[in-house]
Amino acid sequence: xxxxxxxxxxxxxxxxxxxxxxxxxxxxxYIERQPEQVQPFLRxxxxxxxxAIPDAVxxxxxxxxxxxxxxxxIQFAAFKKHIGLYPGPEAVNIFAERLKEYKTSKGAIQLPxxxxx
Numbered sequence: 001x002x003x004x005x006x007x008x009x010x011x012x013x014x015x016x017x018x019x020x021x022x023x024x025x026x027x028x029x030y031i032e033r034q035p036e037q038v039q040p041f042l043r044x045x046x047x048x049x050x051x052a053i054p055d056a057v058x059x060x061x062x063x064x065x066x067x068x069x070x071x072x073x074i075q076f077a078a079f080k081k082h083i084g085l086y087p088g089p090e091a092v093n094i095f096a097e098r099l100k101e102y103k104t105s106k107g108a109i110q111l112p113x114x115x116x117x
Contacts (some may be wrong), residue, residue: 018063041083064076086108
């Protein structure tokens with residue numbers, strides 16, 4: 001177990017990414033709390049999702065921006081070297097051919113900051 005020296009929370013993984021303190025309440029608040037150089041990438045992802053599913057409800061779930069419509073449709077989060085995009089396993093499978101240049105897992109896509117989105 002690892003204990004965060006800032007907030008005192010304990011995690012299974014050493015240096016686990018997390019929010020120290022209260023989680024953001026809105027997607028915009030989440031974006032504003034991220035490093036300034038990461039914010040344009042997050043806004044690009046957020047604007048793309050909003051355009052694709054304008055009727056989805058915006059919320060924060062698991063401390064991540066989430067778009068919801070009777071269930072979670074897609075989530076995203078900022079990390080040190082990439083944005084994690086979580087559309088679920090079906091979407092990753094359907095777009096597998098187009099995602100070959102990105103690191104993917106069962107339901108996640110890593111969008112590195114140093115590659116075009």
